[in-house]
Amino acid sequence: MFEFIYNILENILNLFVSEFKFQNYILTFIAGALSAFIVINAVLGGVLAAIWGERRLLGKFQQRSGPNRWGPMGTLTSVADAVKVMFKEDIVPEEADKYIFNIAPLLLVVPVFIIFSVIPFGVGLYAVDINVSALFILAITSISGLSIICAAWASANRIAIFSALRSVAMLISYEIPVGLSLVGILLISESMSVMDIVIFQKVPFILLQPVAAFVFFLGSLAEINRTPFDLTEAESELAAGYQNDYSGMKWGLFYLGEFAATIAASSVFSTLFLGGPNGPFLPGIFWLTIKVVAVWFVIIWIRATWPRFRIDQVLNLAWKGLFELTLVNIVVTSISVIIWTDSDPNRLLYIALFNWIFTVPFVFIIIRLLKTKDYVEIKEPSLIYPVGSEIPKFEKVGK
């Protein structure tokens, strides 16, 4: 999209004026701003729909109707939310560090939008094409940890620091399995660019790398602080944690950032593992929308039904469970890529079978190892405490 707009602007400009000195820089700036504008608006539209959709879907799971007051079936609820949040009073605590306090919401929201610049919405519909875009996505997602720490520290609130430290520990631990799970894909498609991965996926990668898809999905749930890993904002314990002291539009940005991150995680998953805009009959953008909505539905479904983990269980899962699975996956994939090279016509089939047979059993082994130990219940309660085992003195004496 960026190249397209740049060329159009250059042609229009050349109709009026001849080439001048800083034309390149000016045109780059304008074209960049326009394509960023389009991407951000598209994402914001998606977020508005997602807010309404999530609340209504949670209501359906809980056998109640979700928001149904503003607009037909409550579709204008997001607009009402946005208006309400904009008009609230902006409170800054007295002991807070003002500059960092104000910057923290921005640090959360901006990286999420940057991710959308490399995702292809259709054939030819992408903002930019970087040749290391898979690595770029991984790098950008880790900035959100910084924003949580800034928000908590600047609030000068002990409970906020608790939740922020939990969240950062979780983020750092889960980046490693998420990153390593992409290595299998990179070995098969031999390129780090997201465009090349999408073009390669005649067969979606979820069939070729099941364990990597599973690890990536769980890891991205942890990175966006969603159930079952939502202990930072465990409402029942810490009452919103690091967002405690924010009000008004700054809190609105946190809220927006969380929903946008969910859509971003589903988009990245469907691009890398489900094939993105590939599919028969319909144009690419419809297929991508269907896949993103499907993954997003699964994320909401998990939120409505599962309880949450405790922090030491979360870290155990990352370091003792998912990390080993990714290592196993890398070994198995590299062996299969060497054995069946490009010249083989049924290469993908053999790689898929090899992967399924050798990595999926490890999932069950890890489940066995990490399960909670069942205790042995003693069936005879009278061995525990002798209720009614003695005769009172007045009966013994016989009175």
Add this chain to the structure above:
Amino acid sequence: MKTWNGNLLSEEISNHIENSVVNSNEKDVYIEVEKIYLVMKFLKETSGFSFDLLSSVTAVDYFDHFEIVYQLKSLITLTKATIKVKLGFGRKNEPEIDSVYSIWKGADFQEREIYDLMGIKFNNHPNMKRILLWDGFPGHPLRKDFVTNSQSMVPDLKEK
């Protein structure tokens, strides 16, 4: 569950610990204030009595003295009993009594509540502070001489 006859129980107690029983009737046993700790320890640890569950500790304010009422239950022998202590005669000074916290831990909050609302101090209690009212509350509300401004809901009828 059978209830101990008060007279029988007082006989047994006075056989083991001297000068502890003041008097008794069919339902309860009255114990001397100084001997209460020894009597309770005896009742818990001797087999044939084994009162291992302290059901409740309460205090009542009769105008010239206080009374503390212990309801004891025994899971091992399936019996129950009531022990009472009279203290604070004449309301001259603040009444004091030994705490049974070290025998039954369940007396913890109940004794603090008696201190808070009735003003009876328990010796050897690890945390003798007010529990339901705030520190610095003037007086002890459940005493009969703590008069509030509330209006009684008892109808002013001539009893038939």
Add this chain to the structure above:
Amino acid sequence: MSVKSEPITINLGPQHPSTHGVFRMRVTFDGETIIDLEPIFGYLHRGSEKLAEERTYTQIVTLTDRMDYVSSMLNNQGYILALEKLAHIDPKPRGVWLRMIASELQRIASHLVAIGFLIQDLGAWGTPLTYAMREREKILQMFEMLCGARITNSYLRPGGVFMDAPIQFWDALSEFTEHFPSKIEELEKLLSSNEIIFSRTKGIAVLTAEQAINASITGPILRSTGVNWDLRKSDPYDYYDQVDFNIPTHTAGDNYARYILRVQEMKESLSIVKQCVEKIEPGPVRPHHDETPNLVKPPVGDCYSAIEGSKGELGFYLVSDGSISPYRWHVRSSSLINLTLLKDMLVGTLFGDLFVTFGSIDINMGEVDR
């Protein structure tokens, strides 16, 4: 190289989404491990015991409703039994069967609240809670048919109950007893097959039987440590010796045992309700005012009687001086005494276990503070 660290004290204040009422805790942490805990309560103290000295015996029934506001019928039953013992009133049989039905339904409602809020505190954003509340709603509608109020029902009177049940009540009750077993199955399956719930509740905050009895803890907590003690069987009151039921007991003593025990107790309560419906016979539900005057005047004396409330042993101590209002009225509240071991259960566990353990003790602030 050792890193210097300091313990941090935070105040989980009276206003908190998970403390089941106004309850305050001052907790000291070393990292995420709890090393000290101090409970502070008294925010809901209304002086019920002093207020009772200025009300007639029948007016005190309304005071008992508001103590443990989730189980009003059980509070009423405990007080009325103490009054009947003191004043030597003979209750009418139909009234006794009706109040047993009401008490067991109230026990089911109270346990539904406890279990629903456990899963809410664990983090499933409200879905199992709404299922539990949907069932409790049916019970509250039945109470409205009985006495006109859903939560603070002053339904019991000395000698029986206030009013007979209308015909719609029996229809609603038979429908409820038909459909409820499948809902209990749902809840039990949810609690016994979810790995996350296992890992969050098994093996945490273990109590032994000796500790529990020494701390005067009764109710589901005592039964989860292996002691088979229920006042409905050991010291029967009303007509509990004429109905047939089991007492579920577990021996593990941890959070999980306390929760699964409550689900099983609901099944037993439902079977008691069914048996009462079969055995009830027509007749008056309240003694005529020539037999027992409305202004009850018990003889001089005192008495203590206890029932098995939904949270433990609920006892009432009455001292009467022969007039129409009591001289002294004391409540042995189960929630207050069940809190004795809160600190011992929680020292050494992690922050994530704090509210789960606190919810498993299932206290109600109205009863703690009176």
